[in-house]
Amino acid sequence: MAESDLQAIAASMGDRFGDAVSAGVSAIGELTLELQDPSRLKEVSLSLRDDEKFEVLIDVAGVDYLGFGADEWKTQVATDSGFSRAVSPEGGVIDKDAPGRLAVVYHLLSISRNERARLRVRCPDTAMPLVDSVVDVWPSANWFEREAFDLFGILFQGHPDLRRLLTDYGFIGHPFRKDFPLIGNVEVRYDPEKGRVVYEPVSIEPRTLVPRVIRDDNRYSGELTDRPSGADTDA
Amino acid sequence: MREIESYTMNFGPQHPAAHGVLRLVLEMDGEVIQKADPHVGLLHRATEKLAESKPFNQSIGYMDRLDYVSMMCNEHGYVLAIEKLLGIEAPIRAQYIRVMFDEVTRILNHLMWLGAHGLDIGAMTMFLYCFREREDLMDCYEAVSGTRMHATYYRPGGVYRDLPEQMPQYQPSKWRNQKEVDKLNETRRGSLLDFLWDFTERFPACVDEYETLLTDNRIWKQRTVNIAVISPEEAMAYGFSGPMLRGSGVEWDLRKKQPYEVYDQVDFDIPVGTHGDCYDRYLVRIAEMRESNRIIRQCIEWLRANPGPVMIDDNKIVPPTREEMKDDMESLIHHFKLYTEGYCVPAGEAYAAIEHPKGEFGVYLVSDGANKPFRLKVRAPGFAHIAAMDYMVRGHMLADVVAVIGTMDIVFGEIDR
Numbered sequence: 175m176a177e178s179d180l181q182a183i184a185a186s187m188g189d190r191f192g193d194a195v196s197a198g199v200s201a202i203g204e205l206t207l208e209l210q211d212p213s214r215l216k217e218v219s220l221s222l223r224d225d226e227k228f229e230v231l232i233d234v235a236g237v238d239y240l241g242f243g244a245d246e247w248k249t250q251v252a253t254d255s256g257f258s259r260a261v262s263p264e265g266g267v268i269d270k271d272a273p274g275r276l277a278v279v280y281h282l283l284s285i286s287r288n289e290r291a292r293l294r295v296r297c298p299d300t301a302m303p304l305v306d307s308v309v310d311v312w313p314s315a316n317w318f319e320r321e322a323f324d325l326f327g328i329l330f331q332g333h334p335d336l337r338r339l340l341t342d343y344g345f346i347g348h349p350f351r352k353d354f355p356l357i358g359n360v361e362v363r364y365d366p367e368k369g370r371v372v373y374e375p376v377s378i379e380p381r382t383l384v385p386r387v388i389r390d391d392n393r394y395s396g397e398l399t400d401r402p403s404g405a406d407t408d409a
Numbered sequence: 410m411r412e413i414e415s416y417t418m419n420f421g422p423q424h425p426a427a428h429g430v431l432r433l434v435l436e437m438d439g440e441v442i443q444k445a446d447p448h449v450g451l452l453h454r455a456t457e458k459l460a461e462s463k464p465f466n467q468s469i470g471y472m473d474r475l476d477y478v479s480m481m482c483n484e485h486g487y488v489l490a491i492e493k494l495l496g497i498e499a500p501i502r503a504q505y506i507r508v509m510f511d512e513v514t515r516i517l518n519h520l521m522w523l524g525a526h527g528l529d530i531g532a533m534t535m536f537l538y539c540f541r542e543r544e545d546l547m548d549c550y551e552a553v554s555g556t557r558m559h560a561t562y563y564r565p566g567g568v569y570r571d572l573p574e575q576m577p578q579y580q581p582s583k584w585r586n587q588k589e590v591d592k593l594n595e596t597r598r599g600s601l602l603d604f605l606w607d608f609t610e611r612f613p614a615c616v617d618e619y620e621t622l623l624t625d626n627r628i629w630k631q632r633t634v635n636i637a638v639i640s641p642e643e644a645m646a647y648g649f650s651g652p653m654l655r656g657s658g659v660e661w662d663l664r665k666k667q668p669y670e671v672y673d674q675v676d677f678d679i680p681v682g683t684h685g686d687c688y689d690r691y692l693v694r695i696a697e698m699r700e701s702n703r704i705i706r707q708c709i710e711w712l713r714a715n716p717g718p719v720m721i722d723d724n725k726i727v728p729p730t731r732e733e734m735k736d737d738m739e740s741l742i743h744h745f746k747l748y749t750e751g752y753c754v755p756a757g758e759a760y761a762a763i764e765h766p767k768g769e770f771g772v773y774l775v776s777d778g779a780n781k782p783f784r785l786k787v788r789a790p791g792f793a794h795i796a797a798m799d800y801m802v803r804g805h806m807l808a809d810v811v812a813v814i815g816t817m818d819i820v821f822g823e824i825d826r
Contacts, residue, residue: 202493202759229645232762235773235786243756243777281760281773281788285645285661292760314648317796340450340825349455356462384464388779389753 179289180205183226190221209295212305218293219280219311228282228291231308234318235279236326240270240352245388270353275300276328280308297328307333325350355380415443418807422451426529426811429821433798433810440806445799452825460785464751465491466564468785473559475787476823479518480550481510482765483823484563486787489669490761490772491565494754495726502717503567504670509708510553510562511763512701513605516612517546518766518818519694519701523619526691526815530632534622542615545608552576552601566727567720572601572712602709609706616698623691633687637801637813640685647800648793651768652693653817657685663764675707687816694818697766726752751780767791767818789823 177199184197187207194211195218209218222228274296282291297303307330308315319330320339327348330336338345347354357380365372420433427433430451436444456475460468472483485507492498499507520539527535547557552573554560562569576597579590596607623629639649644657654661662679664672680696682689720727728747729740756778762771768790775784794817802813 200757202496202757204758204760206758230648232648232650232769233760233771233773233786233788235784237775237784237786242783245779279773279786281771283769285659288666290760290762292758312648313646313800314793314796317792321792338450340453342450350458356458382462384467384750384780386779386781387750387753388777 177203179287180291183289183291187218187221187226190225191218194218205289205291207291207293209293212295212298215295215306215308216311219308222282222291222293223311226284226291227286228284228289230283230285231280231312231314231318232283232290233281234315234322235281236322236328236350237277237279238275238326238350238352239277240272240275243388244386246382246385247387271300273298273300276303276326278305278322278328303328304331305329306331309333324348327351420810422448426814428525428814428819430825431795431814431819431821435807435810437807442802442805442807442810445802445810447795447798449795449821450825452821454826456826457785457787460782462781464780465754465782466747466751468782469564470559470561473561474822475789475826476518476765476767476770476791476820477558478521478820479514479766480558480560481507481514481562482518482763482770484561485511486761486763486765486770486772487785488563488565489763490759490774491754493759493761494757494774494776495565495752496755497566497721497723497726499567499670500718500721501671502571502712502715503719505708505711505715506568506572506719507563508670508672508675509605509705509712510549512704512708513546513549515701515766516698516705517543519698520546522694522766522815522818523691526812526818527623529811529815531628532623532626535619538615538619538622542608542612545604548576549601549605549608552604564720564727566723567718571719574600576601576604602713605705606709609702609709612702613699616695616702620695624695630688632808632812633691633816635684636687636805636809637816638684638686639797639801643800644685647797649768649797650790650793651765652690652697653768653790653794655680656682656690656693658683663762663769667762669761669763674711675704677701677704687812690816753778753780754782762788765790767820767823768794770823787823787826789826791817791819791824795819795824 180199184199184205187195187197191214194214195207195209197205197207199205209215276297278295280293282293295305297305305328307319309319317339319333320337322328323330323336324338324340325348341349347359349358357376357378359376360373361376362371362373415436415438418435418437420435421427422430422432432448432451434446434448435442456471460471469484469487472487473480475483520543524536524539550560551557554562554569578597579585579593581587581590596604639657641657641659644654644659658681660679660681665679677700680693680700682693724740724743728744733740734744754776756776758773758775760771760773762769769788770790771788773786773788774782777783798813802810
């Protein structure tokens with residue numbers, strides 16, 4: 175996977191789609207294509223499959239960028255009130271409806287060219303995250319999209335059978351979203367009086383064992399190593 | 410006569426041939442399957458979400474529990490993704506150890522697969538034979554990590570510790586007298602490498618034994634030949650990988666095509682099938698066990714000749730040893746910080762893929778510079794395979810469903826995550 179080959183793919187996709195696709199090879203040598211115009215997903219996918227020979231859709235990952243880069247602990251200054259258990263983030267209110275919060279990341283593999291690529295689409299409308307389905311481009315997208323729908327609530331337009339996949343029958347919510355609590359919303363137990371399993375609101379409190387900490391590490395700043403500073407921060 | 414319409418049938422989730430908890434809703438026309446709708450997720454534990462709430466190293470143990478018959482390979486994918494983001498590389502000796510244990514794991518996985526697949530379609534003996542050999546490999550896991558299954562042995566920057574100089578010994582007990590114990594301990598006199606070397610001497614003969622029982626067995630062939638045929642194009646379109654892809658004749662193995670660790674230093678072949686049916690996939694996996702045996706032997710030879718560090722020397726990522734900790738203040742601080750807060754990984758994203766025994770096991774890691782992953786996505790090979798279940802069993806008989814589940818090497822730990 176020579177980097178020049180990836181640059182060539184990036185360039186030819188750029189030629190074909192202009193501003194709709196921005197491409198870049200990261201410091202660790204991975205090609206990422208950002209789809210700026212989500213309505214052209216189908217076209218871009220077909221081009222990637224037929225022109226660039228990415229025959230295999232290896233993975234589809236939903237990503238929720240809510241609170242990206244937010245930490246739960248102060249690292250630069252000492253506090254005078256002591257450290258909390260970091261149950262809530264430090265940085266105030268985060269906009270849950272910000273456009274582009276939810277994204278779908280497609281991982282592609284070309285067996286004939288021995289290359290990998292990543293295609294990212296951000297859903298413009300977070301309240302109604304709608305993305306075109308690529309099932310008819312790569313049949314393997316079927317279950318991957320069902321999973322992303324189940325866990326993130328991303329809707330795939332044109333999917334033949336968009337049902338929940340991993341969660342329980344009758345599950346409410348999309349558990350992998352960042353605002354869904356780790357402990358969940360309901361718990362189940364067997365009720366001997368009713369003679370059946372009952373669902374109840376969770377009785378435990380959420381807690382953070384290790385707070386989320388972001389430190390400016392000099393090793394990655396670019397001064398001490400040959401890594402470019404802020405490599406990949408476009409993520 | 411009244412026209413009989415197709416009816417639906419429930420297969421599992423408690424069916425012994427469902428390899429765990431698979432519920433299949435089958436639409437049948439007599440004995441012929443019209444449509445299969447697998448219901449998965451009964452083992453869903455939200456591993457990826459749990460990993461988001463913990464420092465990087467604390468999730469290695471979760472990886473073992475994904476595909477719980479090829480534990481160290483799962484760890485490998487995860488650790489490689491972290492190493493990619495951190496921009497570090499394990500020392501050469503650690504890389505050889507990883508390759509060796511990846512191949513041990515591959516044999517473990519394929520033995521489990523062969524035993525269970527055999528049992529499902531009527532070859533009871535296979536299960537007992539395979540578990541006999543698995544026992545020795547489990548002992549290797551135990552010797553190196555202390556546990557027989559969930560090892561947590563690979564760490565970012567290397568492996569947890571060097572290979573042990575001696576193997577654990579059996580002790581006489583109420584059930585075993587001294588004579589029996591001596592016999593069991595015969596191969597355990599030396600180091601782990603000696604024990605494993607002895608295993609690799611014995612193992613090819615064991616594979617011959619399995620083949621004697623199955624390869625030309627009339628019943629075995631009746632159950633597997635021409636069942637669930639997948640063409641190379643279809644296999645690629647459905648995202649197949651590993652033996653499922655190679656069984657269809659696509660020569661694709663990440664160990665050769667996109668080598669990681671020291672796979673480019675060892676000599677081995679990629680077995681491929683021709684027809685893409687269950688029987689070819691069986692042959693591919695059998696041949697892979699022989700190749701793994703070859704790789705293990707090459708690794709043992711190298712490891713015997715080349716001592717060295719198995720962890721990188723960077724106390725910002727790797728915790729210091731107990732001895733260092735006890736007389737060095739700096740080490741004590743590093744230890745405290747690493748075990749309370751962990752290390753921060755530079756912002757960015759990485760996709761690391763390895764050739765897992767079942768196919769391509771990929772880990773997509775998004776970091777925002779914190780001490781925990783922002784998003785971790787595990788690409789489980791079995792997930793793509795079972796997604797094509799409907800396509801593979803259509804038009805087959807009910808009994809073939811069991812053969813198809815077997816040939817896909819389904820483990821729900823990784824599919825449900």
